[in-house]
Amino acid sequence: MTIVDRYLLTLYCKVLVVSFLSLAGLFIVIDGANNLDEFFTYAKRHSGGMAMVIAEYYGPRLLQFFDQIAGLLAMLSAAFVLTVLARTNELTALMAAGVSPARLLQPLVGASVVVALLAAGNREFGLPQVRDSLSRNAQDLSGETGRKCTPRYDIRTDILIQGQATYANQKRLAAPLFRLPPELSAWGREISANNAFYHRATAEHPAGYLLRGVKQPANLGDRRSVSLGGQSVLFSPTDTPWLKPDECFVASVITFEQLSIGGSWRNYLSSAELFLGLRRQTIEPGADVRLTLHARLIQPLLDLSLVLMGIPLVLSRANRNIFWAAGIGIGLVAAVLIVVIACHALGKNYMMDATLAAWLPLLIFGPLAYTLARPLWD
Numbered sequence: 001m002t003i004v005d006r007y008l009l010t011l012y013c014k015v016l017v018v019s020f021l022s023l024a025g026l027f028i029v030i031d032g033a034n035n036l037d038e039f040f041t042y043a044k045r046h047s048g049g050m051a052m053v054i055a056e057y058y059g060p061r062l063l064q065f066f067d068q069i070a071g072l073l074a075m076l077s078a079a080f081v082l083t084v085l086a087r088t089n090e091l092t093a094l095m096a097a098g099v100s101p102a103r104l105l106q107p108l109v110g111a112s113v114v115v116a117l118l119a120a121g122n123r124e125f126g127l128p129q130v131r132d133s134l135s136r137n138a139q140d141l142s143g144e145t146g147r148k149c150t151p152r153y154d155i156r157t158d159i160l161i162q163g164q165a166t167y168a169n170q171k172r173l174a175a176p177l178f179r180l181p182p183e184l185s186a187w188g189r190e191i192s193a194n195n196a197f198y199h200r201a202t203a204e205h206p207a208g209y210l211l212r213g214v215k216q217p218a219n220l221g222d223r224r225s226v227s228l229g230g231q232s233v234l235f236s237p238t239d240t241p242w243l244k245p246d247e248c249f250v251a252s253v254i255t256f257e258q259l260s261i262g263g264s265w266r267n268y269l270s271s272a273e274l275f276l277g278l279r280r281q282t283i284e285p286g287a288d289v290r291l292t293l294h295a296r297l298i299q300p301l302l303d304l305s306l307v308l309m310g311i312p313l314v315l316s317r318a319n320r321n322i323f324w325a326a327g328i329g330i331g332l333v334a335a336v337l338i339v340v341i342a343c344h345a346l347g348k349n350y351m352m353d354a355t356l357a358a359w360l361p362l363l364i365f366g367p368l369a370y371t372l373a374r375p376l377w378d
Contacts, residue, residue: 004094005107008081012111016077024065028058035138042141057141060130063122070119071303071336074112075310076329081108082314083324102377105311112307116300123296124270131268135261136168143168150262152254155284157181157233159252161209163196166260171198173259176211178250186226187234191250192216198256199249204242205235208251212244221245253282266292287354291347294358295340302340302362306332308369312376336365 032039032054039057043050066073085091094104127134136143146165153160164175176196180189194213201207214220226234235249243249257265266274266289274293277283313328340361347357 001107004099004104008104008107009111011081011084012077012108015080016073016111016115019073019076019080020066020069023069024062027065028054031138032058038138038141045142053141056133057138060127060133063126063130064134067119067122067127070115070122071306072329072333074115074303075306075332076326077115078105078108078112078307079310079314079326079329082311101315105376108311109304109307112304113300116303119303120296120300123299124272127268128270128273131257132168134268135257135265140168143170146174147260148262149173149259152258153284154252154254155281156231156253157184157228157251159184159233159250161252161254161259163259166256168256168260171256172196173198173209173256176209178209178211183228184226184234187223188217190216191234191248193248196250205249206231206251207253207255208249211248211250212246214246214248220248223248253280271296287350288348291344291354291358294355295344298359298362302336302365305362305365305369306336308373309365312372315376336361339364 039050039053043053046053048056082091085094091104095101139145140147144167146167149163149166151160151162158181160179161173162177162179163173166173173196174194176191176193178191180187180191191211192215193211194215196209196211199205199208199210217223220236221238223234223236223238225232225236225239231251233251235243235251237243237245237247240249255265257268261268266283269277271293274283274289278285278289283289310329310332313332343352343357343360346352347354352360
């Protein structure tokens with residue numbers, strides 16, 4: 001690494017940090033102003049003060065914000081560095097000294113690759129760790145507010161899980177209604193109760209829901225536990241010592257997040273969790289899941305394509321205005337975002353193959369990035 005490389009990387013990192021802090025600060029100020037009353041109310045009920053409440057709320061959201069703007073940050077940082085070099089005539093001096101454009105761009109492209117990999121690592125390891133916080137908005141910081149329940153089919157047992165509302169603080173489903181398939185008709189057509197609580201798998205039972213205050217079937221004490229495919233599904237208090245007389249347990253691969261968050265729950269899972277869920281048949285292999293997996297695979301390449309498209313456009317302009325570079329970057333990101341949203345919508349609605357819908361943006365912008373950047377490397 002030469003002195004010029006270190007100089008360019010220093011400028012790149014400064015621009016990257018300042019750009020992220022500026023955009024994140026703007027996001028926090030605007031969003032915080034709209035939710036200030038909720039923060040004050042929550043701070044009065046819990047210890048730690050206002051600063052701790054804001055830190056707990058926006059800490060996980062900064063990881064989500066970085067995931068959304070990583071490509072923009074990488075491209076703007078490279079464009080700003082080149083614009084600054086052009087404004088101070090350093091770019092002209094470097095080229096006059098025999099430094100080719102390709103050699104000049106190597107550290108910038110390398111740094112952009114690192115940013116794209118950091119964003120990928122954040123999606124795989126950062127966001128899954130804070131998904132519980134991301135699932136709550138400012139109006140429900142404590143998780144005590146009821147949220148709409150999204151009905152889900154258990155693909156292993158064909159049980160349809162419904163409910164009146166979900167409460168995140170207790171992982172509780174109010175007024176649950178479990179509609180049973182014919183294979184489980186020994187318990188009737190449905191199970192209803194006052195509340196259902198989600199429990200992870202333990203030595204006593206698999207993952208599922210503990211129903212309290214069971215209303216139907218009315219003669220719960222006369223029922224016995226039922227298995228399906230060699231696995232226990234319905235646990236009765238008659239032969240399950242840890243259940244009370246008005247309780248039963250229903251094993252299910254449907255997590256509480258799937259019921260409370262809705263369709264966005266898969267965005268907070270890592271690729272390993274998605275693969276494992278598909279393999280173990282705990283996640284329905286729909287178009288949206290396949291699209292999510294493929295989209296994560298190509299996202300670093302799409303971020304790098306943004307950089308390779310933005311750099312030639314900045315270098316080709318005689319205008320050295322830094323705001324022009326920002327405009328180019330925002331315009332490119334907007335164009336890519338529109339194409340990505342359109343392709344994903346087609347894939348999720350089965351109007352296009354999910355795999356093709358995920359790869360199509362890269363197939364469009366990848367060759368364009370190569371065409372624009374190739375003259376610089378030549």
